[in-house]
Amino acid sequence: MKQEKLARSAIDSQIAGLAGWSLDEGLGSISKTFKFASFVEAFGFMTKAALVAEKLNHHPEWFNVYSRVEVKLNTHDAGGLTELDFKLAKAMDKAAGQID
Numbered sequence: 001m002k003q004e005k006l007a008r009s010a011i012d013s014q015i016a017g018l019a020g021w022s023l024d025e026g027l028g029s030i031s032k033t034f035k036f037a038s039f040v041e042a043f044g045f046m047t048k049a050a051l052v053a054e055k056l057n058h059h060p061e062w063f064n065v066y067s068r069v070e071v072k073l074n075t076h077d078a079g080g081l082t083e084l085d086f087k088l089a090k091a092m093d094k095a096a097g098q099i100d
């Protein structure tokens with residue numbers, strides 16, 4: 001399904017409903033750093049998030065060191081942010097909430 005790139009107004013209202021996510025310069029992506037109590041918890045989060053990402057066919061750019069996971073979301077096919085990025089962001093927040 002072709003995803004439409006969101007306009008600034010739609011991005012603003014979507015980000016207002018999220019906690020801890022920030023809009024990157026150029027409005028091309030959103031980012032969040034998740035912190036956990038241990039590497040095992042961080043990796044558990046990544047495992048949960050990976051399964052959701054695969055189901056959505058929408059994949060994060062992420063970076064992990066020990067208990068920290070830095071996540072960046074965008075839709076490369078659309079060259080910007082789409083509904084799918086916000087869907088995955090919410091699913092990742094949920095996955096993180098199930099960890100600690």
Ligand SMILES: C[C@H](O)[C@H](O)[C@H]1CNC2=NC(N)=NC(=O)C2=N1
Pocket residue numbers: 057058059060073074075076077078
């Ligand atoms: C061919 C395949 O469906 C596409 O490349 C999908 C896969 N996962 C994706 N993930 C993300 N984040 N953006 C995309 O545009 C995207 N496209």
